[in-house]
Amino acid sequence: MNGITKSIKIGSYTLAMRGCDLLRQNGIACEIRKTSDADGRYGCIYTIQVNQNSLWSAEKILRSSGIMVLP
Amino acid sequence: MIYLDNAATTWPKPRGTAAAIAEVLSFRGANPGRGSYRMAELSSETVYKCRCRAAAFFGASAPENVIFTPSCTHSINYVLKGVLSAGDHVIISDMEHNAVTRPIKQLTRRGVQFSKARVHEGDPDATVVEFRRCMRANTKLIFCTHASNVFGIKLPVAAIGELAHRNGILFGMDCAQSAGTAEIDLRSLKADFLCMPAHKGLYGIMGLGLLIINCSQKLATVIEGGTGSLSGVNEQPDFLPDRFESGTLNVPAIAALDTGIGFIESVGRQRLEAHEMSLIWRAYDVFSSMPECTLYTARPETDTHVPLLSFNINGIPSDEAAQRLGSMEIAVRAGFHCAGDAHRKMGTQSGGTVRICPSVFTSEAEIDQLIATVKEMTRNL
Numbered sequence: 001m002n003g004i005t006k007s008i009k010i011g012s013y014t015l016a017m018r019g020c021d022l023l024r025q026n027g028i029a030c031e032i033r034k035t036s037d038a039d040g041r042y043g044c045i046y047t048i049q050v051n052q053n054s055l056w057s058a059e060k061i062l063r064s065s066g067i068m069v070l071p
Numbered sequence: 072m073i074y075l076d077n078a079a080t081t082w083p084k085p086r087g088t089a090a091a092i093a094e095v096l097s098f099r100g101a102n103p104g105r106g107s108y109r110m111a112e113l114s115s116e117t118v119y120k121c122r123c124r125a126a127a128f129f130g131a132s133a134p135e136n137v138i139f140t141p142s143c144t145h146s147i148n149y150v151l152k153g154v155l156s157a158g159d160h161v162i163i164s165d166m167e168h169n170a171v172t173r174p175i176k177q178l179t180r181r182g183v184q185f186s187k188a189r190v191h192e193g194d195p196d197a198t199v200v201e202f203r204r205c206m207r208a209n210t211k212l213i214f215c216t217h218a219s220n221v222f223g224i225k226l227p228v229a230a231i232g233e234l235a236h237r238n239g240i241l242f243g244m245d246c247a248q249s250a251g252t253a254e255i256d257l258r259s260l261k262a263d264f265l266c267m268p269a270h271k272g273l274y275g276i277m278g279l280g281l282l283i284i285n286c287s288q289k290l291a292t293v294i295e296g297g298t299g300s301l302s303g304v305n306e307q308p309d310f311l312p313d314r315f316e317s318g319t320l321n322v323p324a325i326a327a328l329d330t331g332i333g334f335i336e337s338v339g340r341q342r343l344e345a346h347e348m349s350l351i352w353r354a355y356d357v358f359s360s361m362p363e364c365t366l367y368t369a370r371p372e373t374d375t376h377v378p379l380l381s382f383n384i385n386g387i388p389s390d391e392a393a394q395r396l397g398s399m400e401i402a403v404r405a406g407f408h409c410a411g412d413a414h415r416k417m418g419t420q421s422g423g424t425v426r427i428c429p430s431v432f433t434s435e436a437e438i439d440q441l442i443a444t445v446k447e448m449t450r451n452l
Contacts, residue, residue: 012300012313013104014135017119034107036303043303066133068310 078428153290157182195227232261274331
């Protein structure tokens, strides 16, 4: 991915995988990364990395597909 | 060896199974859903691929609704103990495996009540009436086998599921003897929970079970622990599949299951079922004409039975018959098959039965060899 990327926090690897499948089907480039959230609220989480200009659409697609996006 | 113990576990496994396991052990051996390096990603992808394939095969609404467990027995325990608590009532059938009856017995010590509905072979309406008769105001769950592991008799699960849902009752199925062979499609079947092993009709290997959840009911957990997700939180995750997948998954077995389901898809489930049933007919038609043999069911049909057969050779205890067949390189199972209730129902509690179950790899010649051997055994009776 080129340009500025943004992270969408997802609880589990399975949901992140399904989320990425959905985003790619909708033409949105993405990658999964395992990370630890900065404030330690959740501990280990997965993020879906998308371009900044796709963030709003990506979150909308994920939420409408029942994939829980962590705040 | 002629292997006819496929109801216990299918053997041999499809070509490609051993290679899939070796691939995991050699190149994808990291812990799935934990690390962020390439091999961990490959391991996670292996799990996700199989989850997607299983979800599609059984018509689950999403891959995360497929939970990997250590066995079908674990899956059943997760459902029974996750749904039921003191004061609840559950209905089971009178043909259940001990994987159902024993957890139920344990749950009665915690104040759970249960009823056993009588199964009427060949009369699905009467069976459904029995389930309806058992219903109470506090019935929370109907849980039954899809098909008896001893006698192959199928329960009318579509109608039982309808009955359950019409009355606001959850419905779960033990698909140990039907998954991979009989039709199970959650797009039409009103089942909330499917429990199944990987190593039987799905042609996977031992050490893996599936629990497919098809409802929004939040089950209580039986096992809690590390899931690789939300690790900073002491509370068990409430989302699927992590809620029920604490501990490291059996990735080699998951890779084998993926190969197994792929194999069934390539052969065609209906074709596989028809082949196995034709072999059962071959044995049934001969044994039913032999006065020295006792059979316990009507001639099996795919809408009423799964392809397996219990019989006895009169005058030879089932264990001895199985031992003698085994000594002639024919592998069958004898005894109670971990289902005492089914034997008490069918009147075979004094010595059990000999059970045969073909797989897609069984040939007509092998069944003919079984028949010839049984005939030989009856010659000196």
